[in-house]
Amino acid sequence: MLPSAFGASSFASSAADFRALTTPRYQGDGAYVIDIPDTWQQGRGAFGGLILAMLVRAIRSHEPDRERALRSLTAALTGPVQPGVAQIRVDVLRNGSGVSTLSAQLVQANEVLAHVVAILGRTRVRDRDRMLLTPPSLGSWRDVPVAPIRAPFAPVFTQHCEFRPVEGIPFSGQTGNPQVLGWVRLLGLGSGWEEADVVATADIYWPALLVTESAPRPMVTAAFSLQLLHPPQQLSREAPLFYRASTRAARDGFVVEQRELWSEDGALVALNEQTMVLVK
Numbered sequence: 001m002l003p004s005a006f007g008a009s010s011f012a013s014s015a016a017d018f019r020a021l022t023t024p025r026y027q028g029d030g031a032y033v034i035d036i037p038d039t040w041q042q043g044r045g046a047f048g049g050l051i052l053a054m055l056v057r058a059i060r061s062h063e064p065d066r067e068r069a070l071r072s073l074t075a076a077l078t079g080p081v082q083p084g085v086a087q088i089r090v091d092v093l094r095n096g097s098g099v100s101t102l103s104a105q106l107v108q109a110n111e112v113l114a115h116v117v118a119i120l121g122r123t124r125v126r127d128r129d130r131m132l133l134t135p136p137s138l139g140s141w142r143d144v145p146v147a148p149i150r151a152p153f154a155p156v157f158t159q160h161c162e163f164r165p166v167e168g169i170p171f172s173g174q175t176g177n178p179q180v181l182g183w184v185r186l187l188g189l190g191s192g193w194e195e196a197d198v199v200a201t202a203d204i205y206w207p208a209l210l211v212t213e214s215a216p217r218p219m220v221t222a223a224f225s226l227q228l229l230h231p232p233q234q235l236s237r238e239a240p241l242f243y244r245a246s247t248r249a250a251r252d253g254f255v256v257e258q259r260e261l262w263s264e265d266g267a268l269v270a271l272n273e274q275t276m277v278l279v280k
């Protein structure tokens with residue numbers, strides 16, 4: 001059961017077209033422009049997953065080789081992004097025979113507020129494929145009810161997401177190092193999953209550290225690293241992804257969290273590590 005603080009038992013979702021919202025307009029010579037929409041706030045700025053999705057789509061549109069899949073994304077989220085116009089700049093750091101390395105930065109009011117480095121590569125070998133993590137016990141996502149997680153008790157952007165939490169409710173004061181487990185997806189994905197959608201989905205759930213807190217506590221993500229391990233186009237359009245996260249370490253107000261995304265058939269989709277800052 002979810003605490004009543006999450007709101008009423010019924011709600012309406014806007015189901016905005018996420019692909020359209022996060023696709024920047026090309027201006028030439030590596031420059032893009034995009035409108036940061038309202039209703040996507042997370043604290044003082046826009047939801048970090050939204051910003052990362054915008055940068056990934058800019059990078060993807062800048063890479064002509066469609067056989068080069070996004071393998072790794074490393075990001076620094078340096079400041080809050082406000083609704084309104086923002087500029088994106090993409091640079092090719094190196095374009096090798098099988099691997100491309102590109103960077104992108106989002107600028108607003110002459111300030112760099114997000115910077116990413118992406119590695120895209122073709123398939124190299126398949127004789128070393130393996131998955132050494134213990135898979136979670138999934139069950140069926142259809143058996144887990146949708147939770148009415150909405151503002152004002154959750155960030156504004158959550159109106160665009162579907163949560164089916166299984167374990168790890170924030171502000172429940174649990175001891176130790178509890179996990180956050182549950183199904184999740186963005187609403188309005190359109191025809192199917194893309195790389196940018198997976199990146200954004202890894203950022204949706206609340207930090208695992210908040211499960212040990214007894215009251216709300218502001219946290220922001222400063223650094224974000226994701227490895228994409230499963231082709232998004234092979235994911236079911238109808239199914240959410242299963243999410244598992246736990247705190248790895250914390251010191252001086254900086255928290256390291258490990259996150260995983262799994263498909264409904266048990267494939268590891270992505271690994272994500274975030275460095276979060278306890279604001280106070």
